[in-house]
Amino acid sequence: MANIKCTNIRKSYGSVTVIEDLNLDIPDHEFVVFLGPSGCGKSTMLRMIAGLEEISGGTVEIGERDVTRLPPGARGVAMVFQSYALYPHMSVYDNIAFGLRRQKVAETEIAARVKQVSGLLGLEQLLERKPRNLSGGQQQRVAMARAMIKTPKLFLFDEPLSNLDAKLREKLRTEIRRIHLDLKTTTIFVTHDQLEAMTIADRIVLMKAGAIEQQGTPSEIFDRPATRFVADFIGSPAMNFRDCTVANRGEVVELSSGSLHLEVPAADFEPLADGTIVEVGLRPSKMDVAGDGAHNAITGRVVLVENMGSEGQVVVDVDGRDMSLVTKAFRSLSSGSPVTFAIDADSIHLFSKRTGRSLRKAA
Amino acid sequence: MQPRRFIFWTLAPAFGLLAALALISIAGALYFSVMDRSLRYPDYDFVGLYNFERLFGDRRFLNALKISALWEIITVAGSLLVAVLLSVFLFENTRSATARNLICLAFLAPVLLPRVAAAFIWRFLYSPTLGLINYVCELVGLGQVEFLASPSLALFSVAAVDIWQWGLFFTVILLKLLETLPKEPIEAAQLDNARTWEIHAYVTLPMLRAPIISLALVKAVESLRSFDLIFVMTGGGPGTATETLDLYAYQMGINLGGRVSYASAMSILLLLITIVIFTLVWRGIRKWAA
Numbered sequence: 001m002a003n004i005k006c007t008n009i010r011k012s013y014g015s016v017t018v019i020e021d022l023n024l025d026i027p028d029h030e031f032v033v034f035l036g037p038s039g040c041g042k043s044t045m046l047r048m049i050a051g052l053e054e055i056s057g058g059t060v061e062i063g064e065r066d067v068t069r070l071p072p073g074a075r076g077v078a079m080v081f082q083s084y085a086l087y088p089h090m091s092v093y094d095n096i097a098f099g100l101r102r103q104k105v106a107e108t109e110i111a112a113r114v115k116q117v118s119g120l121l122g123l124e125q126l127l128e129r130k131p132r133n134l135s136g137g138q139q140q141r142v143a144m145a146r147a148m149i150k151t152p153k154l155f156l157f158d159e160p161l162s163n164l165d166a167k168l169r170e171k172l173r174t175e176i177r178r179i180h181l182d183l184k185t186t187t188i189f190v191t192h193d194q195l196e197a198m199t200i201a202d203r204i205v206l207m208k209a210g211a212i213e214q215q216g217t218p219s220e221i222f223d224r225p226a227t228r229f230v231a232d233f234i235g236s237p238a239m240n241f242r243d244c245t246v247a248n249r250g251e252v253v254e255l256s257s258g259s260l261h262l263e264v265p266a267a268d269f270e271p272l273a274d275g276t277i278v279e280v281g282l283r284p285s286k287m288d289v290a291g292d293g294a295h296n297a298i299t300g301r302v303v304l305v306e307n308m309g310s311e312g313q314v315v316v317d318v319d320g321r322d323m324s325l326v327t328k329a330f331r332s333l334s335s336g337s338p339v340t341f342a343i344d345a346d347s348i349h350l351f352s353k354r355t356g357r358s359l360r361k362a363a
Numbered sequence: 364m365q366p367r368r369f370i371f372w373t374l375a376p377a378f379g380l381l382a383a384l385a386l387i388s389i390a391g392a393l394y395f396s397v398m399d400r401s402l403r404y405p406d407y408d409f410v411g412l413y414n415f416e417r418l419f420g421d422r423r424f425l426n427a428l429k430i431s432a433l434w435e436i437i438t439v440a441g442s443l444l445v446a447v448l449l450s451v452f453l454f455e456n457t458r459s460a461t462a463r464n465l466i467c468l469a470f471l472a473p474v475l476l477p478r479v480a481a482a483f484i485w486r487f488l489y490s491p492t493l494g495l496i497n498y499v500c501e502l503v504g505l506g507q508v509e510f511l512a513s514p515s516l517a518l519f520s521v522a523a524v525d526i527w528q529w530g531l532f533f534t535v536i537l538l539k540l541l542e543t544l545p546k547e548p549i550e551a552a553q554l555d556n557a558r559t560w561e562i563h564a565y566v567t568l569p570m571l572r573a574p575i576i577s578l579a580l581v582k583a584v585e586s587l588r589s590f591d592l593i594f595v596m597t598g599g600g601p602g603t604a605t606e607t608l609d610l611y612a613y614q615m616g617i618n619l620g621g622r623v624s625y626a627s628a629m630s631i632l633l634l635l636i637t638i639v640i641f642t643l644v645w646r647g648i649r650k651w652a653a
């Protein structure tokens with residue numbers, strides 16, 4: 001087990017720079033998720049830490065040891081791939097045992113350890129099978145067993161659940177989490193699925209175009225997005241954005257756009273000049289149906305209601321543009337009817353139009 | 364017309380012609396093998412299995428059988444060994460695509476040469492007095508080596524030419540196959556602490572088992588037809604050191620003896636042996652690969 005330290009990491013393919021001057025510290029035992037849209041460099045970053053991709057500049061340290069120039073096998077890391085990457089001609093047992101055999105571990109010990117990890121992952125009945133006779137979920141379990149048996153200092157997962165169906169994905173996600181609670185091995189988990197990231201991570205590293213956009217716990221990322229990009233990327237349904245004009249009213253700042261009038265405490269935000277246009281972000285899950293007189297009330301006409309079981313997503317027409325909210329009280333709403341809803345001032349986000357950065361003062 | 368019928372009728376003439384040609388020559392050989400036809404006498408008679416009986420007492424025939432078997436083993440194993448080693452070496456040590464393609468092009472050249480041309484080139488290279496190879500041998504202090512005239516070396520010297528042609532060709536095929544393999548299992552093996560040779564021995568080559576077996580079978584069939592190469596390089600000599608079955612049949616039937624029936628019996632026997640051995644090998648491989 002070990003902490004990870006990436007310093008000034010750079011990666012270029014020819015003249016194209018994919019990752020530029022990235023710094024990252026991961027403490028021991030932490031479960032970190034690299035999250036970001038496709039092509040932002042998550043896999044590249046992970047593969048550089050694993051040693052599968054050459055590092056163009058900077059250093060990687062695993063457990064206080066500089067591994068920048070070490071081959072993958074010498075770094076003490078184990079990786080689980082999206083495509084499982086099992087050795088197709090070997091039985092499940094041989095797949096799991098392969099790494100230990102390369103380290104010349106005695107066969108009796110190998111047998112004991114295979115028995116142990118296969119028990120942990122429910123693979124005892126499958127040890128004689130070939131990978132092609134396993135389902136996707138079983139194959140990914142074998143891949144995890146193969147990674148675990150080496151007792152690595154660091155686990156790397158590159159979108160391990162993306163090829164599985166939703167139900168299995170949830171199940172394996174929980175299993176991975178539970179294994180981490182058990183073994184406490186430092187883990188980096190790559191995904192483009194924000195919900196997966198939110199549920200599994202101790203800390204999310206949100207990436208955009210080869211740079212870290214924000215890092216923090218899932219609630220920090222969700223409740224205090226540092227940029228408009230983060231606010232938009234996290235959460236489903238996506239955050240509602242409106243361009244609003246600023247008017248200072250002493251203790252409060254008034255934000256207005258058409259029929260929309262919101263008030264936020266001035267002390268929470270950087271000073272804003274009257275007349276500035278800012279982008280206001282309203283999270284659907286932070287809004288709820290309210291009475292007409294409620295603070296920060298918004299009125300509109302229901303466009304459609306989507307039943308999601310215990311909650312419903314309601315799309316409301318406000319000044320000719322859609323705005324979503326998620327509410328438990330969706331059953332009383334129907335298309336065409338007027339509705340009033342409100343948002344807590346603490347959940348209103350302001351972003352600079354110019355830089356996209358959040359205008360909220362750091363807590 | 365229905366597609367099936369169309370396919371049938373367009374293929375039928377060509378298949379019919381091929382079948383007729385194959386069957387007629389086999390029927391002819393069968394017919395002559397039970398006669399005592401010889402070019403020396405105009406008439407001939409039915410002699411039953413006499414020719415076959417004589418074959419099993421013919422030491423030169425048994426020698427040819429042994430040489431043929433050796434030739435098969437050396438050329439098939441040699442080509443594949445060269446191909447496996449070279450393709451893995453190139454896979455690991457050439458990074459740029461252009462360099463690789465140029466090497467592939469160069470490796471394809473030998474197999475494009477007509478066998479007779481290859482044979483003449485190498486006969487010249489092997490030549491004791493003029494040959495480049497002997498010049499190098501002298502430089503490194505081996506002295507003059509009689510590559511084609513020494514009974515113990517001749518078969519290997521000729522096989523080297525065959526391997527030069529086919530081993531390099533198979534190298535290109537294997538290299539391209541290695542390139543098509545998914546990267547992840549190789550990377551997983553790297554992370555599993557496997558050394559380069561272990562990655563290939565335990566992961567990539569087993570993944571390519573089926574195509575490698577196919578190459579071996581293709582080469583085994585191809586090696587049966589090396590008459591031209593051996594004929595030009597050694598003519599079966601020195602003595603009978605490189606005389607395979609087809610060379611001996613040729614010497615008996617056409618060149619020296621004109622004993623058509625004896626040679627026909629030999630080719631029928633060769634056909635039978637080939638069918639039996641290939642069937643057994645095929646069965647064995649299928650069981651092993653399953």
Ligand SMILES: Nc1ncnc2c1ncn2[C@@H]1O[C@H](COP(=O)(O)OP(=O)(O)O)[C@@H](O)[C@H]1O
Pocket residue numbers: 013018036037038039040041042043044045
């Ligand atoms: N071998 C390569 N050559 C050139 N560009 C590459 C190569 N591999 C990845 N890239 C580029 O690097 C960027 C990051 O890729 P990747 O790390 O795979 O993204 P992610 O995993 O976040 O989807 C992408 O824009 C991709 O096009």
Ligand SMILES: [Mg+2]
Pocket residue numbers: 042043044159
């Ligand atoms: Mg990726």
